[in-house]
Amino acid sequence: MAKADKTMNEIVALCKRRGFIFQSSEIYGGINALWDMGPLGVEMKKNIKDFWWKSIVQMRPDVEGLDSSILMHPKIWEASGHIENFTDPLIECRNCHKRFRADDIKGKNCPNCGSDQLTEPRMFNLMFKTFIGPLESVENTIYLRPETAQGIYIDYQNVLMATRQKIPFGIAQIGKAFRNEISPGNFIFRSREFEQMEMQYFVHPDDANKWFEYWREMRWQWYIQLGIDEEKIHWHRHGENELAHYARNAYDIEFDFPFGRKELEGVHNRGDFDLSRHQQYSNKNLEYTDKITGEKFIPFIIETSGGVDRGMLAILSDAYTVEPEPKNPSKMRVVLKMHPRISPIKVGVFPLVKKDNMPKVASEIARELRKKFTVFYDEKDSIGRRYRRQDEAGTPFCVTVDGQTFDDDTVTIRERDTLVQVRVKIDEIAPMINKYIENWKKNKGISLS
Numbered sequence: 001m002a003k004a005d006k007t008m009n010e011i012v013a014l015c016k017r018r019g020f021i022f023q024s025s026e027i028y029g030g031i032n033a034l035w036d037m038g039p040l041g042v043e044m045k046k047n048i049k050d051f052w053w054k055s056i057v058q059m060r061p062d063v064e065g066l067d068s069s070i071l072m073h074p075k076i077w078e079a080s081g082h083i084e085n086f087t088d089p090l091i092e093c094r095n096c097h098k099r100f101r102a103d104d105i106k107g108k109n110c111p112n113c114g115s116d117q118l119t120e121p122r123m124f125n126l127m128f129k130t131f132i133g134p135l136e137s138v139e140n141t142i143y144l145r146p147e148t149a150q151g152i153y154i155d156y157q158n159v160l161m162a163t164r165q166k167i168p169f170g171i172a173q174i175g176k177a178f179r180n181e182i183s184p185g186n187f188i189f190r191s192r193e194f195e196q197m198e199m200q201y202f203v204h205p206d207d208a209n210k211w212f213e214y215w216r217e218m219r220w221q222w223y224i225q226l227g228i229d230e231e232k233i234h235w236h237r238h239g240e241n242e243l244a245h246y247a248r249n250a251y252d253i254e255f256d257f258p259f260g261r262k263e264l265e266g267v268h269n270r271g272d273f274d275l276s277r278h279q280q281y282s283n284k285n286l287e288y289t290d291k292i293t294g295e296k297f298i299p300f301i302i303e304t305s306g307g308v309d310r311g312m313l314a315i316l317s318d319a320y321t322v323e324p325e326p327k328n329p330s331k332m333r334v335v336l337k338m339h340p341r342i343s344p345i346k347v348g349v350f351p352l353v354k355k356d357n358m359p360k361v362a363s364e365i366a367r368e369l370r371k372k373f374t375v376f377y378d379e380k381d382s383i384g385r386r387y388r389r390q391d392e393a394g395t396p397f398c399v400t401v402d403g404q405t406f407d408d409d410t411v412t413i414r415e416r417d418t419l420v421q422v423r424v425k426i427d428e429i430a431p432m433i434n435k436y437i438e439n440w441k442k443n444k445g446i447s448l449s
Helices: 003-018 039-058 075-079 149-154 156-163 205-225 273-282 308-319 358-369 383-393 426-439
Strands: 021-023 035-037 063-065 087-092 099-101 122-125 129-131 141-143 169-178 193-203 233-237 249-257 260-271 300-307 320-325 328-336 347-351 375-377 397-401 410-415 421-425
Touching (some): 039 169, 149 156, 149 169, 149 193, 149 300, 205 249, 205 300, 308 320, 347 358, 347 383, 358 426, 397 426, 410 426, 421 426
Parallel strands (some): 063 169, 347 375
Antiparallel strands (some): 233 249, 249 260, 410 421
């Protein structure tokens, strides 16, 4: 087994063991490329989304939030080009009847059975169809959205009027999207149901290049702030043959996953394609009027589009570490060295032993800390095993109540990455955690003194 495959398998196993990600419908055999977020996974995803929302919406006066519906008027997908262009070439093996994206086949043989009995490529639309209303008819056909962006475009004027924004301004949205992928895989990297974090920034056509470069830099820095190793992310510019039908310029932020360098987020100059098409298909005037100059124009759109699930997988891949135990190098510890702001559990709280009133004091500390942080209380097994369980969960701090606690109101606090342990007053735990989260540096932690 190749090292990359081994690492990926270890990450997948850890995700199930620790409660990050489960196979959907597992007790019925599972469904390919559909996943459930477990207790730790749902917390981690929430932390990623909260950090994105704070960076994109809360901290900016020029970006507004939106939550558009998953089901929308089918004509929207004609205007957007999805019915015509949202297709992949599909090849089927006549021998084993497996289907593949054409670009997943290298050479002339089936990747599954080795047969050379492959069909010619045929185009396959990736949108899921369903029906609205009681009758299953062509007239009642509707689609699960394959992206969240179109909901932003069709509500653009509503947001503009309601918020009294002026161009340039943006609309941001986090939401589910659905794609009937031919060859999904690589765990949660390519799924049929996934979550997107998209922001559409509306600008004057003359300023599009300036804002395109601005948002490229902002999105790059966001991933650095997320704690991802800068050496593992890269820019890829789309060549003319790679550009989507709507794009005038496009860059991908790519990440070095265990299975190869793949797209993490796209930054696109979409020009006036989207609003012009919706103006044409809806017969509604979507021009913007500058109240100072009186100029009328269709805004250009700068898009940033990232996947929550892909971001989560990148963080897990980057954080996954296997290293020798400092006090016993013959043993290895598995630890997720992720940024504490993304860690699903911020602090584990333990009594050293289950006696001498230690569980009561530890429970009281955990109850107080829960007012500010996600906390895991544990009194089962040895303290070493409890530490290792939290290392695997990516918990940055472990607090232990021991005999000295009753003498001076101090506890032992252990840092995940450096394994430094210090004693602190009980009322200093929360301020220390907050300071640590704000000042954390990858592989260095921060002094606990």
